[in-house]
Amino acid sequence: MGAHSTYSPKTGIGRWVDARMPLPRLVHDSFVSFPVPRNLNYAYTFGGILALMLGAQILTGVVLAMHYAADTRFAFQSVEKVMRDVNSGWLLRYLHANGASMFFIAVYLHIARGLYYGSYKQPRELLWILGCIIYLLMMATGFMGYVLPWGQMSFWGATVITGFFTAIPLVGEWVQQLLLGGFAVDNPTLNRFFALHYLLPFMIAGVVVLHIWALHVVGQTNPTGIEVKSKTDTVAFTPYATVKDALGMIVFLILFSYFVFYLPNYLGHPDNYTIANPLKTPAHIVPEWYYLPFYAILRAITFNIGPIDSKLGGVLAMFGAIAVLFFVPWLDTSRVRSAAYRPWYKLFFWLFAINAIFLGWLGSRPAEGAYVIMSQLSTLYYFAFFLVIMPLLGLFETPRKLPGSITEAVLAKHGGHGAALPQGAAAAPEHKG
Structure with missing residues (x-):
């Protein structure tokens, strides 16, 4: 990032750890003293919201995997057993199922913000590409997770979507059979999809780390699209951005909780609450x-x-x-x-x-x-x-x-008032990205 670290260990143990593995320094420099543009709005809170949702999906998914049976004879019943017999199983399942929808709502808004404010422009091309890779992995994870309840739409959705691979010349049928583990959606398919659905979120987490790393190298964009030009254009990430992120998360979690507790099945398809039947095709897949x-x-x-x-x-x-x-x-x-x-x-x-x-x-x-x-x-x-x-x-x-600078844009928006900068803004290290 080109900025000198301001982290200073306060204890002997802290200095000992910092000399051998400066993880606390990394966290401090990345999430406390890291300079961010002082004009960020609430559209920039979705990165934090997505990190929160990823953590929630992984935690609930790991616990649900302990009770799930990846077998076509027992998969549907195991999901029902989670709902009825596992302590707070209904809550875990609804958190995970609705969490997927909330995850995608947040990522679509995050992408829209990037397109609106030009967050993909030089020098942030790689940052944008990593975000697109995360989105692709999310789509694959969500599709495979949708098959696991082994309902009617799970079965037929998998049948139709994997069938489209046969349109690809030369390798299409081979790819389809590799995904299915045979010639039709059956027990090998369910085992493959369960294994991949469990693995891919950890791959997403790995790419998210790269995404955040790339962000901290080139710096955050802002609503004006102007690069940081001086220390007065930035404030420290904590508390200025973290407070805004926290409020965004709270509002988002209220929406999430509303669906979990009042409309838990609203975003699902009714046919998926019926066990898969290869002999009965739904009217609309x-x-x-x-x-x-x-x-x-x-x-x-x-x-x-x-x-x-x-x-x-x-x-x-x-x-x-x-x-x-x-x-x-x-x-x-x-x-x-x-x-x-x-x-x-x-x-x-x-x-x-x-x-x-x-x-x-x-x-x-x-x-x-x-x-x-x-x-x-x-x-x-x-x-x-x-x-x-x-x-x-x-x-x-x-x-x-x-405008000539971020500070000029902020002051112009407020009619020239507020010339006094937030406390600590002048001390924020200048960002060279």
């Missing part, structure tokens, strides 16, 4: 709500594109909708980061956000009639936002005048 936008994109490709048939085209479009996120730092050609100073980009961004929600709704509808046409139009705008609008806006958009 849909994944969990957080996959619905990509499911709509998958089903929007109903036509052949040259030698690419509609099935392969849908699979390519679905994976392409995620893959395009990795290239956002190079697709956005504007030199201005924040949408606060980009009027046209702000308009197109909010249209994109509405379109993403609309795609989610379309993913829950039957793939027929007008729903297909609307899915195709929404898919077109999804890709156009990244591949056409972002590159062209950087060339033709005239941004608003940027």
